[in-house]
Structures are given as structure tokens and as C-alpha cells.
Amino acid sequence: MLGLDILIENWQILLKALGYSLLVSLFSFILGFALASLFTVVRLFSSFKVPKWAVRAYVETFRGTPMMVQLFFIYYASPAIGINLSPFQASVIAFALNSAAYQSEYLRAGLMSVPKTQYEAAESLGLSKWGAVFSVVLPVGLRASLSSLGNEFVALFKYSSIASFVTLPELFYVARYIAAGSFRYLEMYTVLAIIYVVIGFALSKTFRKVERFFYVPGLMD
């Protein structure tokens, strides 16, 4: 049947490739989130102009250039400064830097949706500025950002296919390899598309579950 035998013959190598795709997405998402949190705090709560300006410049630069260019730059430019990155390392770093720009936008929107009065209420009880930010603004703002962050993860999973261009044996790389070796392009790419759809759907579902876990009545509806 169309593509089924190709899946059966190569399931081990495809599974391993899927593992690479997921790992790159996961690591770059987490690293990106950490960076984005830092950026967001600087952008919204820092009292200094220069760091704020630097973060804005960063975000505009990374949103304004193609992800593939960023990946090639990291992978091929790093040896010039004496660092040799493996394809996996380069991909994670490039995607994380890229994702940090987007995630910081989502976090910013989420945090800005928190009414200023929530912050005032915390301050009035005697909390410091940062105490109010951490125990009131962040828990509400992060909830508001959850659905965008979920979309970002699914997007990262799909864009992880770009890592094939620096020879990371993830899904797209392996699919190309199998297709070229067997001349069964149509079947292989159909199977590949189905894999992306199924996994992407499962990821979306998982994020819905996370959102429901953190759901608070009346907060986002």
C-alpha cells in the first residue's frame, strides 16, 4: 500500500529522526523560554533605558531575518571564533535564539494584559515591586501567554526540519535520504507529512491539557 511498506521498512530510523526533531524543538523551546523571560522582565520592569533598547533591537533582528540564515550563521561562523558546534548544538542554539524573540513577544503581551490594579493591590499589602511582579503579575500573565507559547512549540517542531540543512539527521533529513535512495519521493514525503500532522496534533492536544491544568475561572474568559 502507498507508503505503508516504506514506513515498515524504515520505522527505526524514522523513529530516531523523530526523536531528534522533538529534542531540538524541546531544548530550543526551553532555552528560548528562559531567555525570553529575562528579556520580558527587562523590557517591562527594568528602570534602565539601555537594556530595554538592546532587547528591542534583539527581538527585531531575530524576527526580521530568516531562521535558516540564523542557523547557517551560527553553524558556519562559530568555528571562526574557535567554537566547533555539532549540528545538534548549532540547531538548538539557533532555534532557541530565534524562539526567544517570539516568546518574549508572547510573554510581553500576556503580562501587559494583567491589570495594573492587581499590581497595586499587592503593593498595598506591603509587597516590594519584585515581590508583586513574581507572585501576582507573572502567574496571571503566564497563563495569558500559554496558548501562544503552545503554538510556538508546534511551530518550532515544524521548523526543526531546517536543521536538515546542517546535516542533523532529523525527520526531514532522513526522509530525503530514504526518498533519494529508493526513488519513492511521493510515498516518502506523504508519510513524512502525515508524521508531522499527527505529532503536531498530539503536541497541540498536550498543550490544551496544560492550559486546562492552569485554568482559573474568570481569568481568561
Add this chain to the structure above:
Amino acid sequence: MGEVIKVDGVWKYYDGRAVVKGISLEVNRGDRFVIIGPSGSGKSTLLRMMNLLVRPDKGKIFFEGVELTSPKVNPVEYRKKIGIVFQHYNLFLHMTVMRNVMFGPVKVKGMKLDEARKVAEAALDSVHISRALWDKYPSQLSGGEQQRVAIARALAMEPEVMLFDEPTSALDPELTGEVLQVMKELAKKGMTMVVVTHELGFAASVASRIAFIDSGEVVEEGTPKEILFSPKKERTRAFLNRMWELYRIEPEW
């Protein structure tokens, strides 16, 4: 009777326009100090300056003799002793009723959870919030219930003084009563209170002193009897006439 809050010649400007023009007043321990006046007269700004949520541009604010406006003083240290209740309740949206009230004792005073829970239970009981509501979220409560929880949240900090910023203005008339009742009970227990309100009935029955504020100035200050029933200034009279007009009932039967 010691003075709890002293406001000394404070000014506040927004966009170059003065909204509070050199107001001075003193709130003593046990006072129920009610501030009345037209919308936009600077009442709320004045109240919010008392815990330095709004920093005055000129003048000084004292709390128990300490100058909060001094650059050497960190107002955060003193806010825990000054409770405030807002017009729109401002409960923490992501916390249950119980967590809202426990929040201050735990986060600010570093109280243990079981200890804070006891304090919160007592505070919620004192504002008549039934157990059935303790694990609900703010959005699942009526406005009156939310405002009473907000009062409990402030009380759980065991403040020296409670500030009320138009606490019933966002409520339906039938919910106003339950909040005013809780405030009356607080007054009876001897709580020092500063209340910005349009509820003249409440002012008449609870206030120990009333200040009438218009255009950022204290026009007249005195006992409820003096201010509400024999005002000396023309501006006070005009305001009260407009207010009493609202209460005038002329049944047709």
C-alpha cells in the same frame, strides 16, 4: 488619642494640572474620617497618597509620626500597617478567596501556612463570608462578596488604619448594604478608618469627622452634624443639596 495619619500641605499634579492643592489633615486613632466631594475633586488621589500608592509632588505624609515621603523611608515597610480597599475590589484573580486573604500574612509577614489560614478564617468570618465560598475564585462571587473578601484581605494584615476608596461605588444598590454593614461593624470595633464615599447615610451614622473636598481643596471639615446638617460654606451647601436631591422620595400615594 495619638495621630495615625497626618497629611501636611500635599500637592499633586497630573499633566501640569493640580488635582490636590495643599491639603492638610489629621486622622487620629479611632477616627472614622469620611471624605466627601464631587467626582474629580481629588478625593481618591488624596486617599491613595496616604499609603503612597500616589506620591505627592509637594508636602509630607506621616504615619504614626514617621514621614513616609522622606527619601530615607521605604514606604513598603509601612504599607502592611495601612489597609486599603479599592472601588473595584482588585482581588487577585488567580487565587481562591482563601488564598487571597492568606496572601499578605504569608508573603509579607512570612507567616506559616496553617497559622495564616487561621488568621484568614477569622478575617473571613468577620466579614460574613461563608465557608462555601472559601475555595471559589473571585469571578464566581457577587460584587458585594468580592468587596467583603477584599476587606478581609486587608484585615488579615492587622492594619493600624483602613483606607476605603469608594468601596460601594461599583456595587448594585442592594449589594451596597452588606458592604456598609461590614464597615459599620469594623467602626464599632474601634478600627481607625478613612473612607472616601458618596454614601451620605453612612457618613451621617458612622463618621466621627467629615471633610468636604472640592477642586483639590478641603472646603470644610467638622463633625457629621456640622458638615451634613449645618454647612457654613456655600460650596458645601450646593453639593449637599445635589446629593440630598437623589434621596428625595416623593411617593404618589
